[in-house]
Amino acid sequence: MGFVIKNITVVSYNDELEILENVNVAVDGEKIAYLGTEMPDLSGYDVINGEGKTLLPGLVNAHTHTPMTLLRSYADDMALHTWLYEHIFKIEAKMDSEDIYWGSQLAMLEMIAGGTTCFADMYYFMDRVAEATAQSGLKALLSRGLINGAVLDDYSNDERLSEAIDLFKNWNGAADGRIRIAFSPHAVYTCSPQYIAAIRDAAQKLGAYIHTHVDETVKEHNDCVQQYGKTPVRHLYDIGLFDVPTIAAHCVHVTDRDMDRMKQKNVSFIHNPGSNLKLASGIAPVPDALKKGINVALGTDGASSNNNLNMWEEMSLAALIHKGKSLDPTAVKAEEAFKMATVNGAEALGFHDTGRIKEGYYADMIIVNISKPHYLPSHKLTSNLAYSAQAADVETVFVNGRMLYDKGDYKTLDREKIIYNVNRVCSRLF
């Protein structure tokens, strides 16, 4: 009926971060039933020994493109235009729904092993990603990336938007609520204002979230100012996109006024430090966003621009690069980076009662081995997690109380079969 983790160190949030040592955590069904120093009645419960370990909320990867694992390390260290047009787009044009399925399953193997329990994904053939997510046991906000070329007046019959609406109807709330569907206008430079408005209307009607790219590059920023006379954030704000709950990936070049509008509309700022560095997009103004009280979460972006889906690296980068950029060693503290990767991510994606180790919350939790040399001596756990941890320190992963992974063993996915099929589809694609 459930399980108890004994004598573990828990990193939890109420109003602020708390570290609880030597506590017991009981899970009944999908949720955390007890957290404290008492030992619950153990009859009928499996018992896990937590000594030398810590129990954390599962990490939330708030912006990725899971099937792009197929393009990992395929094209690197080149100008953005060359990378995108001569390499990435050429392969993507050849990808079919089966490729997408296996690519997303490979991503799920990697995410699970590294302690990611929830993710926001934007790509195409998303029904296959939903199928893979249902099998994996992970929690996800999935969306079909929507791009239009021509500016038309009537989007009522737009094929891609219809596909996105069908995705919502078929999958929103599926897999015991683990899957939710968002709507994704890809970006201001790939969607006309009319198209973005049509997507907003569809999302609003269905009560869905928006997941979009915003102000990733200097070129996007300047082109938008030139074409529309305003920044990407202001442009989307004026269209009314932010009247729908929105997660905005990148936000590298947003202005101070832009951030005020994001805060006003409760738009989540999804920081992707690894991708922004690797693609030379720049360093997002995260310290300013935090000062304004904007909800900042973290994402890896796709594996082709990172080149992994390792949220520990994003946490570490988030805690490091803003100090180096601003020459302020107090910028983005360890606790803030950790909160971005957990609490804030769950909040951004709109999964309620998720992202904290707390009674009544869904048991999306990871056990991390903190007895390794790089965690010693044990001065400060949150600093060790933000600055010193590795993804491989994750031993056990639960989502909705179900064990997905334990010490290298996948409980829901067939590792060998996935790797076999990834290699098979890649030999056709490349």
Place this chain on the structure above:
Amino acid sequence: MGFVIKNITVVSYNDELEILENVNVAVDGEKIAYLGTEMPDLSGYDVINGEGKTLLPGLVNAHTHTPMTLLRSYADDMALHTWLYEHIFKIEAKMDSEDIYWGSQLAMLEMIAGGTTCFADMYYFMDRVAEATAQSGLKALLSRGLINGAVLDDYSNDERLSEAIDLFKNWNGAADGRIRIAFSPHAVYTCSPQYIAAIRDAAQKLGAYIHTHVDETVKEHNDCVQQYGKTPVRHLYDIGLFDVPTIAAHCVHVTDRDMDRMKQKNVSFIHNPGSNLKLASGIAPVPDALKKGINVALGTDGASSNNNLNMWEEMSLAALIHKGKSLDPTAVKAEEAFKMATVNGAEALGFHDTGRIKEGYYADMIIVNISKPHYLPSHKLTSNLAYSAQAADVETVFVNGRMLYDKGDYKTLDREKIIYNVNRVCSRLF
């Protein structure tokens, strides 16, 4: 008498990087005896199966302070002055030779598990670090950090310099040549010009290397310009320090002219991206240094400003942050970052026939498991190593042909004993 690793993928250097698939590598005694597709006569050899794995040169941590593991995560996210004077210096003042010994052994546990085979260390009670290094099987360039306060004329009886000379006499060339001793004027702001000159003379007389900190912060740079009318590099150049082979840690604020002088004197530029970010020192001009042909290597700095000794993170940071800073996605390519962490590190530290997988070279090598999801599909190994690898992917570590570590087991160090003693000395220190 030796061993053979069969069917492995080797990353090697001759004039440039080479990836050799499905080769066999034989080690006789301390050195690599064969590398190629032939299978050597296996009688008397142990055989290691290399399928699904890669054999790399051991990583070289070219600037660290190993005993500072004791201060890992003790004080973070605060202004440099507060960090140093109110926290770090207070504890360091209490450290005795036993603390240093166990702190350095903890560092060695961590370095070995992450594939570091060679390091440059600067601290005090360095005879105990030498003792620990000898036991560990690692290779190291060790030095006593030298600081003077007053400006004196005569350093012939300087106590610390005498200690450094004794360290050289007792330990240089020890442990079958695995240990070499350098001389370390700490920095331009902690050593008078006369003291630096005396250290230079001692090093020159003994044929030793110099290991120093150079131009780490804006304050150091500006103070030096104010006090001496020149930059730290120019100041050291004029003293003649660089007439001795020198490794210069940090170099965050060096000028274009400084780098010309470093190149002229063949000074190695030791880049410490993690520490420079965390302490908000800034981002060193590594792309310019590379363009000038300066030998750039990588270091973690001490664990109190990083907070680990994970060279994979430094490699990844080196490949990422210069792209983000310069907005040039071709800055510091994966191969360059990998070379900095291996070949260039060995070159900087002056360990000859080290840092490459090559016949006649010392067998300082690591086996990395590249069958994990974050290495798949296998498009480009060097990109995967620079951008996606984790320290925990290291399975086996050899130095001078001796196995130091294999799948979690330490062959030379007693993990439990070290951790016990680290906790014991910390309970006194903190």
